[in-house]
Amino acid sequence: MNLNNLFKSLSISASGMSAERFKMGLIASNIAHARDTDTGNGLPYRRKDAVFATILEGELAGGVEVADWVEDRVTPMQQVYMPGHPHADENGMVTMPNVNPHNEMVDMIMSSRTYEANLEASRIAVEIARQALEIGR
Amino acid sequence: MMDPISAHEFLIRNDPSSGMGARKAGGGDEEGGGFGEVLKELVKETDELQKSADKTLEGFADGTVEDVHEVMMSMNKADLSFRMLLEIRNKLVDAYTEVMRTQV
Numbered sequence: 001m002n003l004n005n006l007f008k009s010l011s012i013s014a015s016g017m018s019a020e021r022f023k024m025g026l027i028a029s030n031i032a033h034a035r036d037t038d039t040g041n042g043l044p045y046r047r048k049d050a051v052f053a054t055i056l057e058g059e060l061a062g063g064v065e066v067a068d069w070v071e072d073r074v075t076p077m078q079q080v081y082m083p084g085h086p087h088a089d090e091n092g093m094v095t096m097p098n099v100n101p102h103n104e105m106v107d108m109i110m111s112s113r114t115y116e117a118n119l120e121a122s123r124i125a126v127e128i129a130r131q132a133l134e135i136g137r
Numbered sequence: 138m139m140d141p142i143s144a145h146e147f148l149i150r151n152d153p154s155s156g157m158g159a160r161k162a163g164g165g166d167e168e169g170g171g172f173g174e175v176l177k178e179l180v181k182e183t184d185e186l187q188k189s190a191d192k193t194l195e196g197f198a199d200g201t202v203e204d205v206h207e208v209m210m211s212m213n214k215a216d217l218s219f220r221m222l223l224e225i226r227n228k229l230v231d232a233y234t235e236v237m238r239t240q241v
Contacts, residue, residue: 003179003182003183003186003214003218003221006217006218006221007214007217010210010213010214011210014204014206014207014210017204017206018204018206018207021204021206119206122206122210122213126213126217129217130217130220133217133220133221133224136224136227136228137224
């Protein structure tokens with residue numbers, strides 16, 4: 001007898017929640033670094049994004065995992081004229097991160113709603129299992 | 138849970154009238170294991186789930202487990218499996234009291 005089959009949908013919902021939590025961490029980082037012009041190597045911050053993938057084997061097979069996180073190298077960096085800024089070039093232009101806080105907020109709303117959806121799915125799975133156990137009464 | 142196929146096999150094995158599973162009376166679980174074996178396994182698994190719930194909770198307290206939902210999930214699993222065990226136990230006790238009430 002393997003109880004894990006009983007909890008299959010629970011585990012899959014949990015994997016979705018973990019993935020969304022990770023993505024929300026990246027979005028928070030993007031928002032926090034929206035004006036960060038030096039990340040330690042003299043280069044401005046680049047927007048980060050999570051890459052989700054299906055778990056193919058193991059106990060959590062069928063669930064979702066964060067396969068990787070990547071830096072956004074497609075969206076162009078913003079150039080702002082700030083001659084007094086220590087990171088300004090000879091023309092007085094400062095390269096700002098390619099983070100658009102509006103887009104990040106929309107992503108954040110999507111992530112948090114997806115998290116809630118996973119939560120609801122797991123809640124219903126538990127509810128169904130409990131109700132099924134009532135059959136014996 | 139028991140999948141339907143193994144449940145079917147389980148029924149055949151324990152049906153004395155079916156030639157395939159016929160065995161001497163009294164010997165319910167020499168090979169393959171009978172209901173007692175299934176029950177024992179269920180108790181073991183429930184115990185393991187309780188222990189893993191304990192471990193996740195501990196891990197959350199000392200920082201090795203980061204997700205709150207992971208703790209709640211493992212507690213939910215432990216709770217559900219225990220409820221299932223309890224239901225089975227209640228059914229067994231019901232059956233026993235029913236038999237004890239038989240008029241001789």
